[in-house]
Amino acid sequence: MLIVKYRKTFFWISGVIVALSLGSVLFFGLNFGVDFTGGTLIEVRYESPVPSQDVVQSTLSSIGLTGTSIRPAGDDGYIIRAGALSDEQRGSLEEVLSINNEYVASVERLNEIGPTIGQELRNKALIAIVLVSLAIILYIAFTFRGVSKPVSSWIYGLIAIVALLHDVLVPFGVFAVLGNFLGSQVDTLFVMALLAILGYSVNDTIVVFDRVRENLKGNADRGRKEEFALTVGKSLNQTYARSINTSLTTLLVLFSLFLLGPEATQDFALVLMVGVIAGTYSSLMLATPLLVAIERRGKN
Amino acid sequence: MWQVRIGAVLALVLGLVVGWWVVSSEINQTRPFKLGLDLSGGTHLVYRADTSNLSESDVPESMAALRDTIERRVNLFGVSEPVVQTERGGRFSGEVEERLIIELPGVTDTQEAVALIGQTPVLEFRLMKEGGDISDTSTEDLFEEASVTGAHLSRASVEFGQGAGGLSNQPVVALHFNSEGSDLFADMTRENVGRIFGIFLDGVPISTPIIQEPILGGSAVISGSFNLDEAKELVRNLNFGALPVPIELLSTQTIGATLGAQAVSDGLVAAIWGISFVALFMVFWYRLPGVVAVISLTIYIVVMLALFKFVPVVLTAAGIAGFILSIGLAVDANVLIFERIKEEFEKGDATADAIKNGFARAWLPIRDGNLSSLITAVILFWFGTSLVEGFALVFGVGVLISMITAITVSRTLLLILNINRRGSLSKFIFGSGIKL
Numbered sequence: 179m180l181i182v183k184y185r186k187t188f189f190w191i192s193g194v195i196v197a198l199s200l201g202s203v204l205f206f207g208l209n210f211g212v213d214f215t216g217g218t219l220i221e222v223r224y225e226s227p228v229p230s231q232d233v234v235q236s237t238l239s240s241i242g243l244t245g246t247s248i249r250p251a252g253d254d255g256y257i258i259r260a261g262a263l264s265d266e267q268r269g270s271l272e273e274v275l276s277i278n279n280e281y282v283a284s285v286e287r288l289n290e291i292g293p294t295i296g297q298e299l300r301n302k303a304l305i306a307i308v309l310v311s312l313a314i315i316l317y318i319a320f321t322f323r324g325v326s327k328p329v330s331s332w333i334y335g336l337i338a339i340v341a342l343l344h345d346v347l348v349p350f351g352v353f354a355v356l357g358n359f360l361g362s363q364v365d366t367l368f369v370m371a372l373l374a375i376l377g378y379s380v381n382d383t384i385v386v387f388d389r390v391r392e393n394l395k396g397n398a399d400r401g402r403k404e405e406f407a408l409t410v411g412k413s414l415n416q417t418y419a420r421s422i423n424t425s426l427t428t429l430l431v432l433f434s435l436f437l438l439g440p441e442a443t444q445d446f447a448l449v450l451m452v453g454v455i456a457g458t459y460s461s462l463m464l465a466t467p468l469l470v471a472i473e474r475r476g477k478n
Numbered sequence: 479m480w481q482v483r484i485g486a487v488l489a490l491v492l493g494l495v496v497g498w499w500v501v502s503s504e505i506n507q508t509r510p511f512k513l514g515l516d517l518s519g520g521t522h523l524v525y526r527a528d529t530s531n532l533s534e535s536d537v538p539e540s541m542a543a544l545r546d547t548i549e550r551r552v553n554l555f556g557v558s559e560p561v562v563q564t565e566r567g568g569r570f571s572g573e574v575e576e577r578l579i580i581e582l583p584g585v586t587d588t589q590e591a592v593a594l595i596g597q598t599p600v601l602e603f604r605l606m607k608e609g610g611d612i613s614d615t616s617t618e619d620l621f622e623e624a625s626v627t628g629a630h631l632s633r634a635s636v637e638f639g640q641g642a643g644g645l646s647n648q649p650v651v652a653l654h655f656n657s658e659g660s661d662l663f664a665d666m667t668r669e670n671v672g673r674i675f676g677i678f679l680d681g682v683p684i685s686t687p688i689i690q691e692p693i694l695g696g697s698a699v700i701s702g703s704f705n706l707d708e709a710k711e712l713v714r715n716l717n718f719g720a721l722p723v724p725i726e727l728l729s730t731q732t733i734g735a736t737l738g739a740q741a742v743s744d745g746l747v748a749a750i751w752g753i754s755f756v757a758l759f760m761v762f763w764y765r766l767p768g769v770v771a772v773i774s775l776t777i778y779i780v781v782m783l784a785l786f787k788f789v790p791v792v793l794t795a796a797g798i799a800g801f802i803l804s805i806g807l808a809v810d811a812n813v814l815i816f817e818r819i820k821e822e823f824e825k826g827d828a829t830a831d832a833i834k835n836g837f838a839r840a841w842l843p844i845r846d847g848n849l850s851s852l853i854t855a856v857i858l859f860w861f862g863t864s865l866v867e868g869f870a871l872v873f874g875v876g877v878l879i880s881m882i883t884a885i886t887v888s889r890t891l892l893l894i895l896n897i898n899r900r901g902s903l904s905k906f907i908f909g910s911g912i913k914l
């Protein structure tokens with residue numbers, strides 16, 4: 179009830195969150211991974227001693243590797259991003275990284291992505307996000323087709339998408355900040371996490387909407403007249419415990435994946451955690467109050 | 479009631495049997511989990527094949543021949559279970575292009591793999607040397623170059639005719655030479671009746687017929703005990719094997735074995751902790767139904783693991799992440815149901831009715847929520863790259879199986895408890911949360 183009553187406050191909060199996310203994306207920009215930009219990713223491990231970052235950097239530029247950036251990975255390795263490798267560069271990589279045999283280097287991971295593949299992945303990612311959103315609007319409009327009063331079933335779908343936009347923008351914002359300070363990258367895994375968030379967040383929103391639908395039907399069956407805002411408020415009261423508990427269990431799992439899981443999926447778990455929190459927030463405090471706001475507007 | 483009890487016992491026994499199979503097949507390695515390259519270590523290469531010099535209708539055949547050629551080279555690595563496949567890609571970057579995808583488990587020297595695969599294929603004809611000894615293993619020692627070369631072959635085709643054994647309608651392979659080739663071939667066969675004529679692709683013999691008689695017309699027939707598929711394969715190799723389809727390296731991915739093994743053990747640890755946290759939370763918050771949820775969750779996990787082995791699903795880091803995420807979602811259906819059952823209790827329903835009604839009412843949101851997740855999984859699967867496919871498959875199957883276990887196993891188990899919610903004990907065990 180509280181949420182419906184003070185919905186304007188929550189709209190403001192949501193607005194500020196979205197503005198902050200957009201702002202940080204615009205301000206910091208996104209740190210795209212090599213799978214989207216094309217280029218080379220090298221993960222190298224050293225048996226102790228480990229050369230300093232500067233030494234590795236200067237060695238790489240001495241063999242003419244362009245556009246390199248280096249960040250430490252664990253205590254004994256580096257993750258290097260660079261432009262395309264030539265055959266000789268690829269062949270001598272381990273040798274070069276051993277720096278005149280002063281160190282013992284082993285290349286643990288080598289990813290080279292050609293520019294066409296990068297572009298293709300980027301386009302596919304965009305298309306997938308748009309398709310998922312469209313499919314979800316259609317699905318909600320279809321499954322809520324019996325509900326047309328006081329708000330048409332299409333509105334339910336549209337509101338779900340507004341909530342989705344919110345849930346997608348927040349991880350982007352967080353990753354713009356993290357990318358700037360920690361070098362976190364927007365890559366294929368990020369997009370996958372984003373798509374999983376779409377599914378998850380819609381699930382959350384649907385559960386609340388479903389309760390609204392059920393209560394509307396119950397009222398209609400009993401011929402009872404009730405203010406829409408009241409029905410929505412009741413529905414929220416009946417579902418928030420489930421929403422929070424589900425998010426909590428999912429977060430528990432994701433948190434273990436983040437803390438203890440493989441390094442490769444750490445950022446993935448982080449995006450999902452941010453998305454799950456944003457998704458739960460948006461279905462309770464953005465999507466549902468929006469239903470009431472739109473109904474009010476329709477009345478006036 | 480008896481039916482429900484039998485159902486519950488069946489579900490538990492089935493869970494135990496499947497669980498036992500998962501564990502024992504892993505210990506005995508009779509059916510171990512299939513790990514993707516990113517977990518087991520290896521090299522994944524993507525090539526673009528330049529088919530611009532070919533007519534559209536020749537493209538599929540020449541790609542198949544290219545695949546055969548590369549497969550032959552890859553086998554030189556002695557890799558177990560290499561994958562070589564063709565793909566039509568690039569739909570989303572403008573031009574459609576033919577691609578070749580190569581997976582070499584265990585190979586971590588990218589440059590060596592690239593060097594070996596990147597050679598242009600050569601079709602050669604050779605004659606076995608007089609007095610050549612089969613025990614001589616080296617091709618150089620055994621064969622000498624023939625006067626005809628691959629460039630003289632204009633085309634090969636499958637024909638049906640009198641086979642060597644006198645059987646009719648046996649497939650044979652016909653070679654047709656160009657005019658220069660016809661003369662050379664006629665001279666060569668006239669002088670070398672009875673010798674072995676070797677056809678080599680990339681230095682590997684693909685056919686070694688014996689010259690039976692001089693062949694003057696420029697068309698030779700290789701007969702033998704081919705079945706139709708073998709004859710077709712030989713024809714494809716002859717026609718397209720040496721065709722210059724230049725390949726260009728688009729991307730490489732190499733993962734060292736230690737990094738992969740690390741990812742597997744970390745993933746396992748994360749999964750165990752994650753599941754334990756969830757189980758603890760469920761039992762403390764939802765009490766008796768929570769215990770039921772944990773049992774049904776365990777059955778869900780066991781069924782999924784068995785599916786991974788049985789299908790088999792190639793597990794990648796992303797796939798494992800998808801599985802761990804699906805465990806979180808699997809709880810959701812149970813939470814929805816329990817919240818509903820509690821409401822029904824509060825309305826004053828009897829236990830069995832409350833459970834049945836609770837399930838009935840929770841079904842709609844469960845269906846809608848899971849269907850929307852499934853839609854996402856299907857689109858993700860279509861999204862393509864092997865990385866994403868692994869995640870989408872595991873996630874999609876997980877959503878489906880978790881929904882089924884929640885509405886069948888949890889329901890059956892709750893019903894057989896047959897608890898009447900009158901006493902304060904049952905009031906407590908069916909309650910939830912903490913009273914403030």
